[in-house]
Amino acid sequence: MLLPWSISPTWGAKSLNECREILGATGREHGGACWGVINERWSQILYGFYPEELRWRPTLTFFLLFVAMIPILFNMISRRMNWLLLVLVLFGASFAVENSALMVVVKIVLGLSLAYLAYTVVKTDRDDRAEQIKEGAKRLPNPLYFTAIYVFLMPWLLWGGSIWSPVAAALGFLVGWLAFRLLAPIAGNLASLILAVIAAGVWWLLLIGPFTGLMNGLAPIGLIPVESRLFGGMLLSLTIGVVAIAASLPLGIVLALGRKSDLLIVKWLSVGFIEFIRGVPLITLLFVASMLLNIFMPPGTDFDIILRVIIMATLFASAYMAEVVRGGLAALPTGQYEAADALGLDYWKAQRLVIMPQALKISIPGIVSTFIGLFKDTTLVSIIGLLDPIGLSSTIRADLAWNGIVWELYGFIALLFFIFTFLMSRYSMYLERRLRTDHS
Amino acid sequence: ATLDDVKARGTLNCGVSTGLPGFSSADESGHWEGFDVAVCRAVAAAVLGDPEAVEFVPTTGKTRFTALASGEIDLLARNTTWTLSRDVDLKFEFVGVNYYDGQGFLVPKELGVTSAKELDGATVCIQTGTTTELNLADFFRANNISYEPVPIETNTEARQQYIAGACDAYTTDASGLAASRATFEDPTAHVILPEIISKEPLGPLVRHGDNAWGDIARWTLNALIAAEEYGITSTNIDEMLAGTDNPEINRILGTEGNLGEMLGLDADWAVRAIKAGGNYGEIFAKNIGEDTTIGLARGLNAQWKDGGILYSMPFR
Amino acid sequence: MAQTQTDREIDRSHMHVSDQVAIEITDMNKWFGSFHVLRDINLTVYEGERIVICGPSGSGKSTLIRCINRLEEHQTGSIVVDGIELTSDLKNVDKVRSEVGMVFQHFNLFPHLTVLENLTLAPIWVRKVPRKEAEETAMHFLEKVKIPEQARKFPGQLSGGQQQRVAIARSLCMKPRIMLFDEPTSALDPEMIKEVLDTMIELAEEGMTMLCVTHEMGFAEKVANRVIFMDAGQIVEQNEPTEFFNNPQSERTKLFLSQIL
Amino acid sequence: MAQTQTDREIDRSHMHVSDQVAIEITDMNKWFGSFHVLRDINLTVYEGERIVICGPSGSGKSTLIRCINRLEEHQTGSIVVDGIELTSDLKNVDKVRSEVGMVFQHFNLFPHLTVLENLTLAPIWVRKVPRKEAEETAMHFLEKVKIPEQARKFPGQLSGGQQQRVAIARSLCMKPRIMLFDEPTSALDPEMIKEVLDTMIELAEEGMTMLCVTHEMGFAEKVANRVIFMDAGQIVEQNEPTEFFNNPQSERTKLFLSQIL
Amino acid sequence: MTTMTDPHRESFRLSMLLYDSRYRSMTIQIVALIGFLTLIGWLFNNTAQNLADLGKEPSFRFLGEAAGYDINQMLVEYNNQDTHLRAAFVGVLNTLLVAVLGCLAATIVGVLIGVLRLSNNWIVSRLMTIYVEMFRNVPVLLWIVFTMAVLIETLPAPRDFRGDDPSATMYLWDTVAFTNRGFYIPEPLFTRSLGDIHLFGDAMLRFNLSLDLIAIASTLLAGILISGLFKKRADRVQEATGLRPKTWYWRLGVVFLPTIAVLMILGLNWGHPELKGFNFQGGTYMRNSLIALWLALSLYTAAFIAEIVRGGILAISKGQTEAAAALGLRNRRIMSLVILPQALRVIIPPLISQYLNLTKNSSLAIAVGYMDLTGTLMGITANQTGRELETVLIGMLIYLTISLAISAVMNAYNNRVKLRER
Numbered sequence A: 001m002l003l004p005w006s007i008s009p010t011w012g013a014k015s016l017n018e019c020r021e022i023l024g025a026t027g028r029e030h031g032g033a034c035w036g037v038i039n040e041r042w043s044q045i046l047y048g049f050y051p052e053e054l055r056w057r058p059t060l061t062f063f064l065l066f067v068a069m070i071p072i073l074f075n076m077i078s079r080r081m082n083w084l085l086l087v088l089v090l091f092g093a094s095f096a097v098e099n100s101a102l103m104v105v106v107k108i109v110l111g112l113s114l115a116y117l118a119y120t121v122v123k124t125d126r127d128d129r130a131e132q133i134k135e136g137a138k139r140l141p142n143p144l145y146f147t148a149i150y151v152f153l154m155p156w157l158l159w160g161g162s163i164w165s166p167v168a169a170a171l172g173f174l175v176g177w178l179a180f181r182l183l184a185p186i187a188g189n190l191a192s193l194i195l196a197v198i199a200a201g202v203w204w205l206l207l208i209g210p211f212t213g214l215m216n217g218l219a220p221i222g223l224i225p226v227e228s229r230l231f232g233g234m235l236l237s238l239t240i241g242v243v244a245i246a247a248s249l250p251l252g253i254v255l256a257l258g259r260k261s262d263l264l265i266v267k268w269l270s271v272g273f274i275e276f277i278r279g280v281p282l283i284t285l286l287f288v289a290s291m292l293l294n295i296f297m298p299p300g301t302d303f304d305i306i307l308r309v310i311i312m313a314t315l316f317a318s319a320y321m322a323e324v325v326r327g328g329l330a331a332l333p334t335g336q337y338e339a340a341d342a343l344g345l346d347y348w349k350a351q352r353l354v355i356m357p358q359a360l361k362i363s364i365p366g367i368v369s370t371f372i373g374l375f376k377d378t379t380l381v382s383i384i385g386l387l388d389p390i391g392l393s394s395t396i397r398a399d400l401a402w403n404g405i406v407w408e409l410y411g412f413i414a415l416l417f418f419i420f421t422f423l424m425s426r427y428s429m430y431l432e433r434r435l436r437t438d439h440s
Numbered sequence B: 001a002t003l004d005d006v007k008a009r010g011t012l013n014c015g016v017s018t019g020l021p022g023f024s025s026a027d028e029s030g031h032w033e034g035f036d037v038a039v040c041r042a043v044a045a046a047v048l049g050d051p052e053a054v055e056f057v058p059t060t061g062k063t064r065f066t067a068l069a070s071g072e073i074d075l076l077a078r079n080t081t082w083t084l085s086r087d088v089d090l091k092f093e094f095v096g097v098n099y100y101d102g103q104g105f106l107v108p109k110e111l112g113v114t115s116a117k118e119l120d121g122a123t124v125c126i127q128t129g130t131t132t133e134l135n136l137a138d139f140f141r142a143n144n145i146s147y148e149p150v151p152i153e154t155n156t157e158a159r160q161q162y163i164a165g166a167c168d169a170y171t172t173d174a175s176g177l178a179a180s181r182a183t184f185e186d187p188t189a190h191v192i193l194p195e196i197i198s199k200e201p202l203g204p205l206v207r208h209g210d211n212a213w214g215d216i217a218r219w220t221l222n223a224l225i226a227a228e229e230y231g232i233t234s235t236n237i238d239e240m241l242a243g244t245d246n247p248e249i250n251r252i253l254g255t256e257g258n259l260g261e262m263l264g265l266d267a268d269w270a271v272r273a274i275k276a277g278g279n280y281g282e283i284f285a286k287n288i289g290e291d292t293t294i295g296l297a298r299g300l301n302a303q304w305k306d307g308g309i310l311y312s313m314p315f316r
Numbered sequence C, D: 001m002a003q004t005q006t007d008r009e010i011d012r013s014h015m016h017v018s019d020q021v022a023i024e025i026t027d028m029n030k031w032f033g034s035f036h037v038l039r040d041i042n043l044t045v046y047e048g049e050r051i052v053i054c055g056p057s058g059s060g061k062s063t064l065i066r067c068i069n070r071l072e073e074h075q076t077g078s079i080v081v082d083g084i085e086l087t088s089d090l091k092n093v094d095k096v097r098s099e100v101g102m103v104f105q106h107f108n109l110f111p112h113l114t115v116l117e118n119l120t121l122a123p124i125w126v127r128k129v130p131r132k133e134a135e136e137t138a139m140h141f142l143e144k145v146k147i148p149e150q151a152r153k154f155p156g157q158l159s160g161g162q163q164q165r166v167a168i169a170r171s172l173c174m175k176p177r178i179m180l181f182d183e184p185t186s187a188l189d190p191e192m193i194k195e196v197l198d199t200m201i202e203l204a205e206e207g208m209t210m211l212c213v214t215h216e217m218g219f220a221e222k223v224a225n226r227v228i229f230m231d232a233g234q235i236v237e238q239n240e241p242t243e244f245f246n247n248p249q250s251e252r253t254k255l256f257l258s259q260i261l
Numbered sequence E: 001m002t003t004m005t006d007p008h009r010e011s012f013r014l015s016m017l018l019y020d021s022r023y024r025s026m027t028i029q030i031v032a033l034i035g036f037l038t039l040i041g042w043l044f045n046n047t048a049q050n051l052a053d054l055g056k057e058p059s060f061r062f063l064g065e066a067a068g069y070d071i072n073q074m075l076v077e078y079n080n081q082d083t084h085l086r087a088a089f090v091g092v093l094n095t096l097l098v099a100v101l102g103c104l105a106a107t108i109v110g111v112l113i114g115v116l117r118l119s120n121n122w123i124v125s126r127l128m129t130i131y132v133e134m135f136r137n138v139p140v141l142l143w144i145v146f147t148m149a150v151l152i153e154t155l156p157a158p159r160d161f162r163g164d165d166p167s168a169t170m171y172l173w174d175t176v177a178f179t180n181r182g183f184y185i186p187e188p189l190f191t192r193s194l195g196d197i198h199l200f201g202d203a204m205l206r207f208n209l210s211l212d213l214i215a216i217a218s219t220l221l222a223g224i225l226i227s228g229l230f231k232k233r234a235d236r237v238q239e240a241t242g243l244r245p246k247t248w249y250w251r252l253g254v255v256f257l258p259t260i261a262v263l264m265i266l267g268l269n270w271g272h273p274e275l276k277g278f279n280f281q282g283g284t285y286m287r288n289s290l291i292a293l294w295l296a297l298s299l300y301t302a303a304f305i306a307e308i309v310r311g312g313i314l315a316i317s318k319g320q321t322e323a324a325a326a327l328g329l330r331n332r333r334i335m336s337l338v339i340l341p342q343a344l345r346v347i348i349p350p351l352i353s354q355y356l357n358l359t360k361n362s363s364l365a366i367a368v369g370y371m372d373l374t375g376t377l378m379g380i381t382a383n384q385t386g387r388e389l390e391t392v393l394i395g396m397l398i399y400l401t402i403s404l405a406i407s408a409v410m411n412a413y414n415n416r417v418k419l420r421e422r
């Protein structure tokens, strides 16, 4: 029943009526899908209203996302392979941009480094690795650097605007780190940590404006800005999902540590937050995003709705993330804490160098599941009027040409989600299996 | 002030329906069209000089008021009924009426129903978050008959249920009914019942408290209506700019007087607004008029001179 | 136990105890909740001394040496390590911990780091040694425990004995003046016990101050200056090894020795 | 391994093998998929015999004894236990299983039941013994394995050695005529091995027919009538223990013995 | 415990706030508390100021005003002149209804599928895998709108039942009608009904309780208790003699016979749905929104429950089965005495968190127009009165209460059955 329905020669139709005519002409008045709508609107379901000529940007963003995730997700890939992939993606992307003199140079540079990396990959695979290690052969930088850069690159690529805003935001961390480095010997760790946070805060709140202004004056580099309302479809779901998960990770870690802490107030604040968020449906949080968040902010602030949704989704995800990380922490034997203590590492160093790397690794399957859940839940934003794939499906049906189309759209959207989440869940299962064997 | 914000931003944030055929819908490249959309474009043209300088924010019945109240949008042009409580209690300012509507019922012909009073026991589809559900409750209570409400979020879903026979009747503003009926496979198999159970003056609205901005929106709408009254169309407007012997036209077009300046705009604000999509009549005809698939008659929305109640305040 | 003894003879001349005090524990008491684990502990350890602590399970041996680098907090009395008193002042705790190395029963290596990284972690982050220098030190100690070739492997890829030797090397990399061992061989298969004990004997030969909880009496006889017997949270008896084994004073000690020998 | 030997001397007079056949395995073969685990096994066990099976890992020892109470199905040949042939007839399987007790490497106690409930479960549900009687039997066997005081605890609250002794008692409660042991001590800490072996030696003294997969050669020497050496799915050699250890015939046996002794 | 005695009695220094473990935790906590209070204060301040600017002082008076809208499905009586609060109560009951129905169905389907997935039959286990993957990997909202669309588009409308040659017919001797508005099934009526009692007079929570229902329920309950006594007796006999008497027919009898008798006494007959006017009248009417929501939520959740059940059974190691088999226990007994008691411990906690999820997901009712709490209080009420802050706040608190109640049950159960270890 489903199969004959879906095999239907309506790919080229421009409206539902045209579909009906085509089907009528082949003698199938009833039954028969109208695929014209997918043909015409598939890119909209993927990108929403993102300007067509700029769609290479989100595409590149998500390719790069994959590259940025590699060092975290697949630790069997060598550094060289990872950098090779990155350059490959960039090289491919450089063809999507129209040729200018600058682009030609970029292409040549990328091409050359591609060739060099490919050569070294082949070479290292052939030569004895142990030999190289003994000789102290230079390793490429840790690909996690790119992951860190990506955190700032992604919003810039998606939303565009001056390059100096993400750079300035990143510099805030640098300022904080420098402050910490300089102050730690003088003021001690905890005090300098607080001061570093303050320094970074000062930078972000006060100095970032003048800095970007200045740099924009000096070197106005930037991409065409794209308003977030133009985000839609899968792009919207992915953006909300990825940004919220990434942002919720640090928050979740803090909450998890808070929940495990023996400081009663800190513990109860964390528990209260986590249980509150987990106790209410996401849709109520989205109502808060759409109806209340601006009321909570100082008069005059106006986050756009997508940013508000991302904020609430982040809070939502962080509660779940906290539980995942807590599970990871619980799985670590106490001996690890004791060994770190005995070596003289303080609390934060022990967390950063010993505990978290292990706990997070154990938590990756849980994080992936949280992401899958969140990604699926992003469809709820259609209820507050955002045009995610489901929201778009009703917008498309509001078009006179397609008024009345149901199954084709739902089917297509379901398929898209299925592909994404199925692959991710398979990956997380694979990880779980590997973690199990790793441990025994 | 909103005007400064809009100018600084360079775009007008305009709330529209997520999708209502003829009133607002987006095509595959994300270009918005429709009767409500045209109001946004006219205001954008008047204020910013570019009818394309609009960010359309799709809103649902639920989210529209918060979007406006929170400043996320500058203007809400989404079939919204002007009522006292919305004006006073929700703190909004309706700048006029761009469509005089009333709530009606759509039923399949084969039911043989000729009056809404015969709908005792019927299942009625209704969009939530609107005045319609209150009207509906009032109507059935007043006539002491029962009904089964089926609340639905969007027009497209309501349509789906109605067509499949999951509701006996669909109630919403008559314009919406006509618009929906127009897209049915067989529009003639459905009738709109004669009872119009409410007055639904639909119009654009802005927040309370920024009267200058409200004035701009109000007078842009008036300019569109007046333009039709005085025969200014997007095609002949350039000739008329050369000067006419009707001082009111000249004042509208800014060739006489300083109305634009009073509004805080330049002299040919109205010219741009009219050029954006034509005068009221042109907009109506192009989006929902009888020649479109929606096929609405002017009815109440004809100019007062033609027997309707459309009446622009004088430009003076 | 025969297989755990080595054939080399320890240089007993080093065993002469210096009169510099390394650890001084005075009237120390500790409770877990209402359970009195350690009672009135008085113990002075001189620099270069090698002390073996034994006693039945649950007698508080682990707790005692964990108090010395403040993995546990004592409640009354005082512990002075290398002139620094262990109080709630965190700075003192940090100082003491970087003077005192500790080796656990279950090695507690960091499984996500290579052997080399395990060894350099603390020197780099606590002692602020440049990485290169830290790695050199690490390789030096790895050679000392005879597994330099395992530097790039992960702990999970090593045998238990190798892991324990890495754990010892990791402590040594911090150049501690005192080493604490908490049953370093009890989680090991018999064949591996020997290699770990050999490593420890070598350390002893170099004159490191050592406190070792162990039931390897062969080791005690060979290297200890003093054997301490604990029971029910108290130090019941302490003596020079040959005396201790051949001529135990208290009944409890006799009973205990009869069980384990 | 020295510490696993007991000082008691086994009454060797019992060791005289009766001529009643307890288990008769003839030309038995077994495959896992295409992997031939057991090849042409022929084995006769007489009542009261105590047989130790040893051999390298993966040689099929576990599989062999699991075939005897049909936790695994054999494919060709026959296995007759106590006169009952193991076929796909479920009734026979049930009969055999209630005659044959089995003790596993990992104890496999039921963690949700108390020790006493673990012991009485099968008598009550399989043998239809009244609870009171079942509990009396259970306490009797718990006393035999020297932990009557643990009856009301849950398995998770016991040490490994205690758990294994409970597992032995659980099998005994079914009053089996044959006991199978699959490496009963290999998951235990050295101190606990002794207590479990003691229990097994006691059983042996009472003349129970036993098949035991183990690498405790001290145990084999002390109690076995016969030691069977398996390799690659075949019985390579079997002999009386002293002969087997001092004078192995095949090369493979020699190699194996040189590794483990 | 003894008190702390510090031999040196240092005088208090400011740096001790940070570097003395006794004070440090206090310092951190106080800083955290101050930070938290500042944040809360800041939010409150902003909110107050914004609301003042909008001229909307927070007030809960709207709850007492007439709602003005109708709700199609109400478990307690309600009309559009009742208050918003009453409307919210109707919504809460609808939420609970779909949650309870959903949990029941999801458990049954989920357990079935989870067990079948472990089946040795390749085709069956594969089919179940497909089911699980299909439902897990597509957003629940999509399933809800999809199910609704299926119901609306594939089932006949009531009007198709009309006429001399209707294109649709009722089933089961004209007692059941499946239409795209919902399902009409017979409804139990009692000729000698005992009537209702009215609880809570005129208060917001007032509702009617049917005495018939109470009578039937208490008979059934009594029957179950007596049947429990039979089981106890069987246990005792088994303990004494070792043999277990067969009692299942007794047990069935005491449960059902008295109940049937009570039904007869009350004069049970069935009210059949009949097509009258626009709709079927009589009988029990389950709206398509309820069915769609119920189906979609329970099928979706069932996929997760299936995985939990499967995991729970697999988690009980093969060793347990083998040990039990080696003791001579039969398969059925192994399952009931060894595997299930252990598997349940593993299954129940995640199962209950799935119940939590289902309950929270029921708030998506809004997508199919089912009038639950989100649809009434946070939907129409919020929209008609413009009281977003108040309605969302109340709504969240209600959901939070439900969730916390479920978690409390979970924790209580968990603590009761936790395996004892040392």
Ligand SMILES: Nc1ncnc2c1ncn2[C@@H]1O[C@H](COP(=O)(O)OP(=O)(O)OP(=O)(O)O)[C@@H](O)[C@H]1O
Pocket (backbone or CB within 6 Å): C032, C035, C037, C055, C056, C057, C058, C059, C060, C061, C062, C063, C064
């Ligand atoms: N964190 C703790 N909380 C409560 N009681 C503890 C804690 N740690 C240890 N104990 C108890 O303190 C007593 C002494 O423990 P400790 O580990 O010092 O003994 P031990 O002599 O090292 O024994 P073993 O030889 O078994 O390692 C034991 O009874 C133990 O149960």
Ligand SMILES: Nc1ncnc2c1ncn2[C@@H]1O[C@H](COP(=O)(O)OP(=O)(O)OP(=O)(O)O)[C@@H](O)[C@H]1O
Pocket (backbone or CB within 6 Å): D032, D033, D035, D037, D055, D056, D057, D058, D059, D060, D061, D062, D063, D064
């Ligand atoms: N269920 C099974 N399916 C497939 N192969 C199996 C299965 N069980 C065991 N094997 C294989 O059969 C061979 C014999 O296994 P068995 O467990 O009998 O060896 P063993 O002699 O007991 O070894 P060990 O001393 O390690 O316990 C091994 O190679 C094992 O991998």
Ligand SMILES: [Mg+2]
Pocket (backbone or CB within 6 Å): C061, C062, C063, C182, C183
């Ligand atoms: Mg200890």
Ligand SMILES: [Mg+2]
Pocket (backbone or CB within 6 Å): D061, D062, D063, D182, D183
């Ligand atoms: Mg085996």
